[in-house]
Amino acid sequence: MVTHDVVLIPGDGIGPAISTAATRVLAAAGAPVSFAEHHAGLLALEANKDVLPTATLDAIRATRVALKGPCTTPVGTGFKSVNVQLRQALDLYAAVRPVRSLAGVPTRFEGVDLVVFRENTEGLYSGVENEITEGVVTSLKVCTERASTRIAHAAFTYARERGRKKVTVFHKANIMKLTDGQFIRCAKAVRDASYTDIAYEELIIDAACMRLVQDPTRFDVLLMENLYGDVVSDLCAGLVGGLGVVPGANIGTETAVFEAVHGSAPDIAGKGIANPMALLMSSVMMLNHLAETRHDPACATAATAIKTAYDRALADGAKTADLGGTLRTDAWADAVIARLP
Numbered sequence: 356m357v358t359h360d361v362v363l364i365p366g367d368g369i370g371p372a373i374s375t376a377a378t379r380v381l382a383a384a385g386a387p388v389s390f391a392e393h394h395a396g397l398l399a400l401e402a403n404k405d406v407l408p409t410a411t412l413d414a415i416r417a418t419r420v421a422l423k424g425p426c427t428t429p430v431g432t433g434f435k436s437v438n439v440q441l442r443q444a445l446d447l448y449a450a451v452r453p454v455r456s457l458a459g460v461p462t463r464f465e466g467v468d469l470v471v472f473r474e475n476t477e478g479l480y481s482g483v484e485n486e487i488t489e490g491v492v493t494s495l496k497v498c499t500e501r502a503s504t505r506i507a508h509a510a511f512t513y514a515r516e517r518g519r520k521k522v523t524v525f526h527k528a529n530i531m532k533l534t535d536g537q538f539i540r541c542a543k544a545v546r547d548a549s550y551t552d553i554a555y556e557e558l559i560i561d562a563a564c565m566r567l568v569q570d571p572t573r574f575d576v577l578l579m580e581n582l583y584g585d586v587v588s589d590l591c592a593g594l595v596g597g598l599g600v601v602p603g604a605n606i607g608t609e610t611a612v613f614e615a616v617h618g619s620a621p622d623i624a625g626k627g628i629a630n631p632m633a634l635l636m637s638s639v640m641m642l643n644h645l646a647e648t649r650h651d652p653a654c655a656t657a658a659t660a661i662k663t664a665y666d667r668a669l670a671d672g673a674k675t676a677d678l679g680g681t682l683r684t685d686a687w688a689d690a691v692i693a694r695l696p
Protein backbone atom coordinates (compact mmCIF):
# COMPACT_ATOMS: atom_id res chain seq x y z
CA MET A 356 0.00 0.00 0.00
CA VAL A 357 1.23 3.50 -0.87
CA THR A 358 1.48 6.01 1.97
CA HIS A 359 0.97 9.67 1.10
CA ASP A 360 3.09 12.30 2.84
CA VAL A 361 0.99 15.13 4.21
CA VAL A 362 2.03 18.27 6.11
CA LEU A 363 0.14 18.79 9.36
CA ILE A 364 -0.11 22.34 10.74
CA PRO A 365 -1.79 22.07 14.15
CA GLY A 366 -2.36 25.84 14.36
CA ASP A 367 -3.33 27.97 17.36
CA GLY A 368 -6.02 28.00 20.04
CA ILE A 369 -8.18 24.88 19.65
CA GLY A 370 -6.04 23.82 16.66
CA PRO A 371 -3.69 21.34 18.39
CA ALA A 372 -6.56 19.59 20.23
CA ILE A 373 -8.76 19.16 17.18
CA SER A 374 -5.75 18.13 15.04
CA THR A 375 -4.90 15.39 17.53
CA ALA A 376 -8.52 14.20 17.52
CA ALA A 377 -8.76 14.18 13.72
CA THR A 378 -5.42 12.44 13.13
CA ARG A 379 -6.31 9.78 15.74
CA VAL A 380 -9.46 8.97 13.75
CA LEU A 381 -7.50 8.85 10.48
CA ALA A 382 -4.97 6.45 12.01
CA ALA A 383 -7.73 4.22 13.42
CA ALA A 384 -9.39 4.12 9.98
CA GLY A 385 -6.12 3.01 8.40
CA ALA A 386 -5.94 6.08 6.17
CA PRO A 387 -2.78 5.70 4.07
CA VAL A 388 -1.22 9.01 5.04
CA SER A 389 1.90 9.92 6.97
CA PHE A 390 1.87 13.30 8.71
CA ALA A 391 4.93 15.53 9.12
CA GLU A 392 4.25 18.35 11.57
CA HIS A 393 5.19 21.90 10.61
CA HIS A 394 4.26 25.16 12.20
CA ALA A 395 2.51 28.36 11.23
CA GLY A 396 0.82 30.98 13.37
CA LEU A 397 1.67 32.03 16.92
CA LEU A 398 3.76 28.93 17.67
CA ALA A 399 5.88 29.58 14.59
CA LEU A 400 6.20 33.24 15.54
CA GLU A 401 7.60 32.29 18.96
CA ALA A 402 9.97 29.65 17.57
CA ASN A 403 11.09 31.29 14.31
CA LYS A 404 10.05 34.96 14.58
CA ASP A 405 7.96 34.29 11.49
CA VAL A 406 4.26 33.34 11.39
CA LEU A 407 4.71 31.48 8.13
CA PRO A 408 8.23 29.99 8.01
CA THR A 409 9.75 29.20 4.62
CA ALA A 410 10.33 25.63 5.85
CA THR A 411 6.56 25.17 6.25
CA LEU A 412 5.85 26.51 2.76
CA ASP A 413 8.62 24.35 1.27
CA ALA A 414 7.25 21.26 3.02
CA ILE A 415 3.78 21.86 1.56
CA ARG A 416 5.27 22.45 -1.89
CA ALA A 417 7.05 19.09 -1.56
CA THR A 418 4.07 17.02 -0.36
CA ARG A 419 1.51 19.13 -2.27
CA VAL A 420 -1.08 18.41 0.43
CA ALA A 421 -1.56 19.78 3.93
CA LEU A 422 -4.07 19.48 6.75
CA LYS A 423 -4.22 22.70 8.72
CA GLY A 424 -5.67 23.77 12.04
CA PRO A 425 -6.82 27.39 12.48
CA CYS A 426 -4.30 30.19 13.00
CA THR A 427 -4.92 33.29 15.09
CA THR A 428 -4.63 36.74 13.49
CA PRO A 429 -4.52 39.80 15.76
CA VAL A 430 -7.35 42.29 15.20
CA GLY A 431 -6.57 45.86 14.16
CA THR A 432 -2.79 45.74 14.49
CA GLY A 433 0.02 43.16 14.37
CA PHE A 434 1.05 40.65 11.74
CA LYS A 435 -0.70 39.91 8.46
CA SER A 436 -3.03 36.88 8.43
CA VAL A 437 -1.19 33.57 8.11
CA ASN A 438 -4.16 32.20 6.21
CA VAL A 439 -4.19 34.98 3.63
CA GLN A 440 -0.39 34.72 3.25
CA LEU A 441 -0.53 30.95 2.83
CA ARG A 442 -3.27 31.12 0.21
CA GLN A 443 -1.41 33.81 -1.73
CA ALA A 444 2.03 32.15 -1.44
CA LEU A 445 0.77 28.78 -2.67
CA ASP A 446 -1.77 30.30 -5.06
CA LEU A 447 -4.59 28.34 -3.41
CA TYR A 448 -7.14 30.16 -5.49
CA ALA A 449 -10.30 28.19 -4.73
CA ALA A 450 -11.81 27.87 -1.27
CA VAL A 451 -14.37 25.06 -1.47
CA ARG A 452 -16.78 24.76 1.45
CA PRO A 453 -19.55 22.16 1.36
CA VAL A 454 -22.43 22.92 3.72
CA ARG A 455 -25.01 20.20 4.34
CA SER A 456 -27.68 19.34 6.89
CA LEU A 457 -26.63 16.50 9.17
CA ALA A 458 -28.82 13.82 10.71
CA GLY A 459 -28.75 14.32 14.47
CA VAL A 460 -28.08 18.07 14.19
CA PRO A 461 -31.52 19.66 14.10
CA THR A 462 -31.63 23.23 12.76
CA ARG A 463 -34.27 25.54 11.33
CA PHE A 464 -33.87 23.94 7.88
CA GLU A 465 -33.70 20.41 6.53
CA GLY A 466 -32.10 19.35 3.27
CA VAL A 467 -29.49 22.09 3.02
CA ASP A 468 -26.84 20.95 0.55
CA LEU A 469 -24.81 23.75 -0.97
CA VAL A 470 -21.17 24.50 -1.70
CA VAL A 471 -19.49 27.88 -1.36
CA PHE A 472 -16.77 28.65 -3.92
CA ARG A 473 -14.73 31.61 -2.68
CA GLU A 474 -12.01 33.32 -4.74
CA ASN A 475 -9.13 33.05 -2.32
CA THR A 476 -6.27 35.23 -3.51
CA GLU A 477 -7.41 38.80 -4.18
CA GLY A 478 -10.43 41.12 -3.73
CA LEU A 479 -10.31 43.22 -0.58
CA TYR A 480 -7.97 40.64 0.99
CA SER A 481 -5.13 41.56 -1.34
CA GLY A 482 -3.76 43.37 1.70
CA VAL A 483 -3.04 46.67 -0.03
CA GLU A 484 -3.98 49.24 2.59
CA ASN A 485 -2.68 52.79 2.86
CA GLU A 486 -2.87 55.71 5.20
CA ILE A 487 -3.35 58.66 2.86
CA THR A 488 -3.17 61.19 5.67
CA GLU A 489 -4.00 61.05 9.36
CA GLY A 490 -7.58 59.82 9.72
CA VAL A 491 -7.89 58.76 6.09
CA VAL A 492 -7.10 55.15 5.17
CA THR A 493 -7.84 53.12 2.08
CA SER A 494 -8.04 49.45 1.15
CA LEU A 495 -7.60 48.36 -2.43
CA LYS A 496 -10.00 45.81 -3.91
CA VAL A 497 -8.17 43.90 -6.64
CA CYS A 498 -10.10 41.95 -9.25
CA THR A 499 -8.25 40.36 -12.15
CA GLU A 500 -9.84 38.76 -15.17
CA ARG A 501 -7.49 35.80 -14.73
CA ALA A 502 -8.48 35.04 -11.11
CA SER A 503 -12.18 35.63 -11.76
CA THR A 504 -12.13 33.33 -14.77
CA ARG A 505 -10.26 30.48 -13.08
CA ILE A 506 -12.48 30.46 -9.96
CA ALA A 507 -15.52 30.40 -12.25
CA HIS A 508 -14.03 27.43 -14.13
CA ALA A 509 -13.38 25.68 -10.82
CA ALA A 510 -16.97 26.20 -9.64
CA PHE A 511 -18.57 25.07 -12.89
CA THR A 512 -16.25 22.07 -13.25
CA TYR A 513 -17.06 21.02 -9.69
CA ALA A 514 -20.79 21.44 -10.39
CA ARG A 515 -20.64 19.29 -13.50
CA GLU A 516 -18.43 16.58 -11.98
CA ARG A 517 -20.72 16.23 -8.96
CA GLY A 518 -24.04 16.39 -10.76
CA ARG A 519 -24.99 19.77 -9.36
CA LYS A 520 -27.51 21.82 -11.26
CA LYS A 521 -26.95 25.52 -10.66
CA VAL A 522 -24.25 28.10 -9.93
CA THR A 523 -25.35 31.36 -8.28
CA VAL A 524 -22.93 34.30 -8.27
CA PHE A 525 -23.20 36.71 -5.32
CA HIS A 526 -21.97 40.22 -6.15
CA LYS A 527 -22.36 43.93 -5.60
CA ALA A 528 -21.82 45.05 -9.18
CA ASN A 529 -24.54 47.66 -8.83
CA ILE A 530 -22.10 49.64 -6.64
CA MET A 531 -18.66 48.21 -7.51
CA LYS A 532 -19.19 48.37 -11.22
CA LEU A 533 -15.63 47.72 -12.32
CA THR A 534 -14.47 45.06 -9.85
CA ASP A 535 -17.64 43.07 -9.22
CA GLY A 536 -18.80 43.97 -12.71
CA GLN A 537 -15.76 42.17 -14.10
CA PHE A 538 -16.24 39.23 -11.70
CA ILE A 539 -19.76 38.51 -12.95
CA ARG A 540 -18.82 39.16 -16.55
CA CYS A 541 -16.08 36.52 -16.30
CA ALA A 542 -18.41 34.03 -14.58
CA LYS A 543 -21.08 34.48 -17.26
CA ALA A 544 -18.51 34.19 -20.07
CA VAL A 545 -17.15 30.93 -18.62
CA ARG A 546 -20.65 29.53 -18.23
CA ASP A 547 -21.80 30.53 -21.73
CA ALA A 548 -18.64 29.19 -23.35
CA SER A 549 -18.41 25.80 -21.67
CA TYR A 550 -21.14 25.00 -19.15
CA THR A 551 -24.56 25.71 -20.64
CA ASP A 552 -25.78 22.44 -19.04
CA ILE A 553 -25.50 24.16 -15.62
CA ALA A 554 -28.13 26.77 -14.67
CA TYR A 555 -26.69 30.21 -13.95
CA GLU A 556 -27.96 32.97 -11.70
CA GLU A 557 -26.62 36.33 -10.45
CA LEU A 558 -27.85 37.84 -7.18
CA ILE A 559 -26.89 41.07 -5.45
CA ILE A 560 -25.31 39.91 -2.21
CA ASP A 561 -27.51 41.72 0.30
CA ALA A 562 -30.72 40.27 -1.13
CA ALA A 563 -28.93 36.94 -1.62
CA CYS A 564 -28.19 36.76 2.13
CA MET A 565 -31.84 37.40 2.91
CA ARG A 566 -32.82 34.57 0.57
CA LEU A 567 -30.20 32.31 2.12
CA VAL A 568 -31.64 32.67 5.60
CA GLN A 569 -35.22 32.36 4.30
CA ASP A 570 -34.68 29.21 2.24
CA PRO A 571 -31.13 27.86 1.82
CA THR A 572 -32.46 24.79 0.00
CA ARG A 573 -32.98 26.86 -3.17
CA PHE A 574 -29.20 27.18 -3.53
CA ASP A 575 -26.69 24.74 -5.00
CA VAL A 576 -23.18 26.05 -5.84
CA LEU A 577 -22.43 29.63 -4.72
CA LEU A 578 -19.62 31.58 -6.39
CA MET A 579 -18.18 34.81 -5.03
CA GLU A 580 -15.09 36.92 -4.40
CA ASN A 581 -12.91 36.69 -1.32
CA LEU A 582 -14.54 38.87 1.36
CA TYR A 583 -18.09 37.86 0.46
CA GLY A 584 -17.06 34.20 0.53
CA ASP A 585 -15.52 34.59 3.98
CA VAL A 586 -18.67 36.11 5.43
CA VAL A 587 -21.19 33.93 3.58
CA SER A 588 -19.32 30.74 4.60
CA ASP A 589 -19.92 31.48 8.29
CA LEU A 590 -23.53 32.45 7.56
CA CYS A 591 -24.04 29.12 5.80
CA ALA A 592 -22.38 27.27 8.70
CA GLY A 593 -25.03 28.81 10.96
CA LEU A 594 -27.73 27.22 8.79
CA VAL A 595 -26.56 23.66 9.47
CA GLY A 596 -25.43 23.70 13.10
CA GLY A 597 -22.50 26.10 13.28
CA LEU A 598 -18.80 26.33 12.62
CA GLY A 599 -18.11 22.97 14.24
CA VAL A 600 -19.58 21.11 11.26
CA VAL A 601 -18.37 22.88 8.11
CA PRO A 602 -15.18 21.72 6.38
CA GLY A 603 -13.11 23.37 3.71
CA ALA A 604 -10.45 22.92 1.07
CA ASN A 605 -8.09 25.52 -0.40
CA ILE A 606 -7.21 24.27 -3.85
CA GLY A 607 -4.44 25.52 -6.14
CA THR A 608 -2.92 24.20 -9.32
CA GLU A 609 0.02 22.58 -7.52
CA THR A 610 -1.04 22.21 -3.88
CA ALA A 611 -4.11 21.83 -1.68
CA VAL A 612 -4.56 22.76 1.99
CA PHE A 613 -7.52 21.37 3.91
CA GLU A 614 -8.91 23.22 6.91
CA ALA A 615 -12.17 23.89 8.73
CA VAL A 616 -14.01 27.14 8.06
CA HIS A 617 -13.77 28.15 11.73
CA GLY A 618 -10.97 29.99 13.49
CA SER A 619 -8.85 29.29 16.57
CA ALA A 620 -11.79 29.89 18.97
CA PRO A 621 -9.76 31.58 21.73
CA ASP A 622 -12.88 31.68 23.95
CA ILE A 623 -12.81 27.88 24.37
CA ALA A 624 -9.12 27.11 23.74
CA GLY A 625 -7.57 24.81 26.34
CA LYS A 626 -10.94 23.72 27.75
CA GLY A 627 -11.06 20.40 25.88
CA ILE A 628 -14.55 21.06 24.51
CA ALA A 629 -13.88 22.09 20.89
CA ASN A 630 -15.67 20.17 18.18
CA PRO A 631 -13.10 18.41 15.96
CA MET A 632 -15.73 17.41 13.40
CA ALA A 633 -15.14 20.22 10.90
CA LEU A 634 -11.43 19.38 10.75
CA LEU A 635 -12.24 15.67 10.49
CA MET A 636 -14.65 16.45 7.63
CA SER A 637 -11.83 18.47 6.01
CA SER A 638 -9.61 15.38 6.39
CA VAL A 639 -12.24 13.38 4.51
CA MET A 640 -12.14 15.98 1.72
CA MET A 641 -8.35 15.59 1.75
CA LEU A 642 -8.58 11.80 1.44
CA ASN A 643 -11.02 12.14 -1.46
CA HIS A 644 -8.65 14.64 -3.10
CA LEU A 645 -5.78 12.14 -2.72
CA ALA A 646 -8.00 9.37 -4.09
CA GLU A 647 -8.75 11.48 -7.18
CA THR A 648 -5.38 13.06 -7.84
CA ARG A 649 -3.20 10.03 -6.93
CA HIS A 650 -5.67 7.43 -8.15
CA ASP A 651 -5.56 5.63 -4.82
CA PRO A 652 -8.77 3.79 -3.94
CA ALA A 653 -7.48 3.12 -0.39
CA CYS A 654 -7.88 6.85 0.33
CA ALA A 655 -11.49 6.77 -0.89
CA THR A 656 -12.19 3.70 1.26
CA ALA A 657 -10.82 5.41 4.38
CA ALA A 658 -12.78 8.59 3.57
CA THR A 659 -16.03 6.65 3.28
CA ALA A 660 -15.36 4.74 6.51
CA ILE A 661 -14.70 7.95 8.47
CA LYS A 662 -17.75 9.73 7.04
CA THR A 663 -19.95 6.71 7.85
CA ALA A 664 -18.57 6.67 11.41
CA TYR A 665 -19.11 10.36 12.18
CA ASP A 666 -22.58 10.34 10.62
CA ARG A 667 -23.42 7.36 12.85
CA ALA A 668 -21.95 9.04 15.91
CA LEU A 669 -24.07 12.16 15.37
CA ALA A 670 -27.20 10.15 14.67
CA ASP A 671 -26.56 8.28 17.96
CA GLY A 672 -26.40 11.59 19.81
CA ALA A 673 -22.62 11.69 20.26
CA LYS A 674 -22.04 15.44 20.22
CA THR A 675 -19.78 18.12 21.62
CA ALA A 676 -21.08 21.15 23.55
CA ASP A 677 -21.50 23.43 20.50
CA LEU A 678 -24.14 20.99 19.19
CA GLY A 679 -25.85 20.67 22.56
CA GLY A 680 -23.98 17.52 23.62
CA THR A 681 -21.72 16.72 26.52
CA LEU A 682 -18.75 14.96 24.91
CA ARG A 683 -15.30 16.44 25.17
CA THR A 684 -13.03 16.70 22.12
CA ASP A 685 -11.16 13.44 22.74
CA ALA A 686 -14.29 11.54 23.78
CA TRP A 687 -16.02 12.54 20.53
CA ALA A 688 -13.06 11.20 18.57
CA ASP A 689 -13.35 7.94 20.56
CA ALA A 690 -17.07 7.78 19.71
CA VAL A 691 -16.25 8.07 16.00
CA ILE A 692 -13.45 5.48 16.23
CA ALA A 693 -15.85 3.06 17.96
CA ARG A 694 -18.22 3.34 14.97
CA LEU A 695 -15.67 2.81 12.18
CA PRO A 696 -16.90 0.00 9.93
Ligand code: NAI
Binds near residue numbers: 369429618630
Ligand atom coordinates in the same frame (compact mmCIF):
# COMPACT_ATOMS: atom_id res chain seq x y z
P1 NAI B 1 -13.88 31.44 15.43
O1 NAI B 1 -14.35 30.66 14.29
O2 NAI B 1 -12.58 31.06 16.02
O3 NAI B 1 -14.98 31.38 16.62
C1 NAI B 1 -16.30 31.86 16.47
C2 NAI B 1 -17.20 31.18 17.51
O4 NAI B 1 -17.41 29.82 17.13
C3 NAI B 1 -16.58 31.13 18.90
O5 NAI B 1 -17.59 31.30 19.86
C4 NAI B 1 -15.98 29.74 19.00
O6 NAI B 1 -15.90 29.21 20.30
C5 NAI B 1 -16.94 28.93 18.13
N1 NAI B 1 -16.25 27.81 17.47
C6 NAI B 1 -15.44 27.89 16.39
N2 NAI B 1 -14.97 26.69 16.07
C7 NAI B 1 -15.47 25.82 16.96
C8 NAI B 1 -15.33 24.42 17.17
N3 NAI B 1 -14.56 23.67 16.37
N4 NAI B 1 -15.98 23.84 18.21
C9 NAI B 1 -16.76 24.58 19.01
N5 NAI B 1 -16.94 25.92 18.87
C10 NAI B 1 -16.30 26.53 17.86
O7 NAI B 1 -13.89 32.98 14.97
P2 NAI B 1 -13.26 34.26 15.67
O8 NAI B 1 -13.47 34.22 17.15
O9 NAI B 1 -13.81 35.37 14.89
O10 NAI B 1 -11.70 34.18 15.36
C11 NAI B 1 -10.73 33.72 16.28
C12 NAI B 1 -9.37 33.72 15.62
O11 NAI B 1 -9.34 32.77 14.57
C13 NAI B 1 -8.99 35.07 14.98
O12 NAI B 1 -7.64 35.33 15.29
C14 NAI B 1 -9.18 34.85 13.50
O13 NAI B 1 -8.34 35.65 12.74
C15 NAI B 1 -8.83 33.37 13.37
N6 NAI B 1 -9.41 32.69 12.22
C16 NAI B 1 -8.62 31.77 11.59
C17 NAI B 1 -9.12 31.05 10.54
C18 NAI B 1 -8.23 30.04 9.89
O14 NAI B 1 -7.16 29.76 10.38
N7 NAI B 1 -8.64 29.47 8.77
C19 NAI B 1 -10.50 31.25 10.05
C20 NAI B 1 -11.26 32.19 10.83
C21 NAI B 1 -10.72 32.89 11.87
